Amino acid sequence: MNSTTDSAVVVVGAGPTGLLLAGDLAAAGVPVTLVEKRAPGISNLSRAMVVHARTLEQLDARGLADELEAKGEPLADLRLFDRLALDLSRLHSRFRYVLVLPQYEVERVLERRAVESGVRFAYETEVAGLTQDADGVTLELRGPGTSGGSGTLRAAYAVGADGLHSGVRAAVGLPFPGRSVIRSLVLADVRLAEPPKSLLTVNADGDAFAFIAPFADGYHRVIGWDRSRDVPDSEPLALDEVKSIVRQALGRDFGMHDARWMSRFHSDERQAPAYRVGRVFLAGDAAHVHSPAGGQGMNTGLQDAANLSWKLAMTVLGRAPDGLLDTYEAERHPVGRTVLRSSGGLVRLAMAKHPWTRAARAAVATLVNAVPAVRAEAAGQITGIGIRYPAPRGAHPLVGRRIPDVALAEGRLYAVLRAGEFVLISPRGESGGKGEPPDGTVQAHWSSARRTTVLVRPDGYVAWAAEEGEDRSVSLNQISGKIRWT
Numbered sequence: 031m032n033s034t035t036d037s038a039v040v041v042v043g044a045g046p047t048g049l050l051l052a053g054d055l056a057a058a059g060v061p062v063t064l065v066e067k068r069a070p071g072i073s074n075l076s077r078a079m080v081v082h083a084r085t086l087e088q089l090d091a092r093g094l095a096d097e098l099e100a101k102g103e104p105l106a107d108l109r110l111f112d113r114l115a116l117d118l119s120r121l122h123s124r125f126r127y128v129l130v131l132p133q134y135e136v137e138r139v140l141e142r143r144a145v146e147s148g149v150r151f152a153y154e155t156e157v158a159g160l161t162q163d164a165d166g167v168t169l170e171l172r173g174p175g176t177s178g179g180s181g182t183l184r185a186a187y188a189v190g191a192d193g194l195h196s197g198v199r200a201a202v203g204l205p206f207p208g209r210s211v212i213r214s215l216v217l218a219d220v221r222l223a224e225p226p227k228s229l230l231t232v233n234a235d236g237d238a239f240a241f242i243a244p245f246a247d248g249y250h251r252v253i254g255w256d257r258s259r260d261v262p263d264s265e266p267l268a269l270d271e272v273k274s275i276v277r278q279a280l281g282r283d284f285g286m287h288d289a290r291w292m293s294r295f296h297s298d299e300r301q302a303p304a305y306r307v308g309r310v311f312l313a314g315d316a317a318h319v320h321s322p323a324g325g326q327g328m329n330t331g332l333q334d335a336a337n338l339s340w341k342l343a344m345t346v347l348g349r350a351p352d353g354l355l356d357t358y359e360a361e362r363h364p365v366g367r368t369v370l371r372s373s374g375g376l377v378r379l380a381m382a383k384h385p386w387t388r389a390a391r392a393a394v395a396t397l398v399n400a401v402p403a404v405r406a407e408a409a410g411q412i413t414g415i416g417i418r419y420p421a422p423r424g425a426h427p428l429v430g431r432r433i434p435d436v437a438l439a440e441g442r443l444y445a446v447l448r449a450g451e452f453v454l455i456s457p458r459g460e461s462g463g464k465g466e467p468p469d470g471t472v473q474a475h476w477s478s479a480r481r482t483t484v485l486v487r488p489d490g491y492v493a494w495a496a497e498e499g500e501d502r503s504v505s506l507n508q509i510s511g512k513i514r515w516t
Contacts, residue, residue: 037063037150038346040169040185042157043192044068046078046133047314047331049140051189054092054339056147058450060346063183064149067156067173067192077217077295078133078328079243079251080230083118084414085329086125087435088336091447091490094139095125101246102131105229108412116409123415124435124444130229130243132251133328152176152183160188160201160310167309186346187355189311189338191331194298196316202307208300208370211321214261218252218272218292223285225250231280238278241322249290252276253322263294297321299370305359313338318366320373326412330369333414334362340450340488349470361419372411419491426495433486437477443486446474452493453486 041052044066055062081089081098089095104127109115119126145151152171158180159170167188172180190198199206222242231242237257244250254275272292273283301318305311314331338358344350410416421430435444438455446453452471457480471485481498 037061037183037185038187039063039342040065040167040183040188042066042169042188042190042198043196043314043316044137044141044151044153045191045193045314045331046136046140046328047335048189048191049137049144050088050092050332051191051313051335051339051342052149053140053144053147054335054450055343055346056144056149057092058340058343058347060343062149063152063185064144065152065155065157065169065171065183068153070151070153077253077322078136078325079130080325080329081129081131081136082325082329082413083121083123083125083128084417084432085332086129087123087432087444087490088332090124090435090444091336091488092143093448094143097139098131098136099129101135102129103229103244104128105130108409109228109230109232116405116412118409118413120406121409121413121415122434123413124442128325128413132245135246136328136332157190157192157197157201160198162188162308162310187309187311187342189313189342190316191313191335193315194300194319196312198310199302199312199316202310204302204304204307204312206300206302208298208319210296211299212255212297214255214259214263214265215295215297216252216254216267216272216275216292217295218254218267218269218286219245219249219290220252220269220272220286221248221288222250223287226280226284233279235279235281238275240276240279242276242280242284250286252286254279261294263296265294267292267294299373301363301366301370305363306355311338311342311355311358313362317362318370320370323373326369326373326414329414330366333365333417336489337362343450365417368411426492426497428482428484428492428495431492432490433484433492439475439477443474444490446472447486447488447490450488452488455484455486457481457483457498 038061039055040063041048042065044064048064052062052064086095089098106117106119106127107115108118108128118128154174155171155176156173157169158172161168166184166186169183169188171183188198190196192198226242233240239255241253242250252272254272256275269289273286276283298319299321302312305317313334320327341354341358345352345354407416417432419430435442438446439458440446449472453474454471455474455476458475483496484492485494487493
């Protein structure tokens with residue numbers, strides 16, 4: 031790789047976010063290279079353990095959800111801390127639960143899809159520098175994966191999905207403001223002599239917090255924290271320390287033994303001030319990191335990718351102007367900020383120590399448990415189902431909202447979305463309006479007698495809608511007019 035290699039898009043980082051994004055681009059016919067500093071092979075030492083409903087919907091739109099469902103364990107009762115549990119069985123989704131599934135299982139499925147779609151992988155390679163001009167981006171690369179130890183790669187656009195210590199973010203000069211909120215968290219993959227009865231076990235008591243979830247191979251992931259023990263991440267970790275923390279938080283250590291992996295880490299709350307700098311984008315942990323409370327990290331990154339991929343594909347393929355790409359930051363940056371606040375609030379409530387903070391936790395639990403609207407909003411926030419994007423003034427109330435997996439005459443909506451195109455849903459017997467359906471748009475029809483015409487984006491959000499009797503003329507070329515890309 032000593033000479034410049036042309037590629038429409040370069041994605042840096044082969045975690046879940048980068049794999050989904052690269053796979054989407056390749057499936058749409060966009061030449062894409064995925065740069066990863068690790069050697070080939072998926073590590074099983076990942077921290078994420080749950081897949082939320084909105085992420086499962088996005089994976090369903092790619093034909094991947096059923097396979098992952100078969101590998102994981104569904105949990106309809108999500109317990110966040112003492113006395114606060116969310117009943118997910120009432121979600122307006124095909125997936126009325128959180129799927130307990132290690133991140134590496136998600137990565138394996140996404141990697142296979144990326145390979146089958148034609149993604150070009152550059153392993154053992156990292157970004158040493160980056161420059162951009164009006165026509166594209168040049169990445170300076172180094173590592174054993176390059177010819178002679180260094181090289182360059184030229185692309186129209188680049189995406190940094192390379193995590194907390196993102197080389198892409200550093201190369202474009204973006205800061206990563208924030209702070210560490212929990213230090214010296216411990217992680218361990220262990221066997222348990224007497225596994226907990228609950229699929230997910232979590233609790234905080236005094237200075238200790240612990241979380242336990244199962245792998246499919248008989249091991250369990252344990253995450254713990256002792257407020258009174260603040261040591262560097264490099265401090266050696268023994269199984270006895272993990273046991274002690276779990277006993278404090280959960281009352282027993284479940285006879286844990288045979289640890290195959292243990293580590294310390296710290297949890298940060300950080301967000302980049304921008305997700306786009308010229309022709310360079312950030313997604314996933316390169317753009318935002320937060321506490322593990324609520325299990326939203328990997329899920330938020332995958333939804334970043336689902337938002338950006340179709341916009342990049344349509345821009346590269348000449349089907350949309352470059353301005354469409356500005357809506358990625360406009361839509362996803364506020365979501366990242368909200369997740370930082372909600373996950374941070376959850377971890378602070380879970381670790382409440384003083385009488386007044388414990389009283390606040392009890393009040394929050396009482397409010398959520400007693401008021402259905404508050405409970406639904408909390409479930410929608412954590413699962414991603416409730417996220418909506420800004421809509422222009424005067425737009426139909428559906429615009430910007432996520433649309434569930436509605437029944438169509440042609441089948442389930444999310445099965446129809448597997449084409450990677452807009453879907454124009456019209457009443458039966460109608461083509462969608464006065465004009466022809468937009469180029470590249472899949473025409474579908476309600477299975478019921480509904481009279482609303484809806485244009486659904488490839489990521490499952492409503493771009494435009496009109497009721498019977500309103501002007502239903504539709505053209506994807508009306509970027510600044512009736513149809514909004516936001």
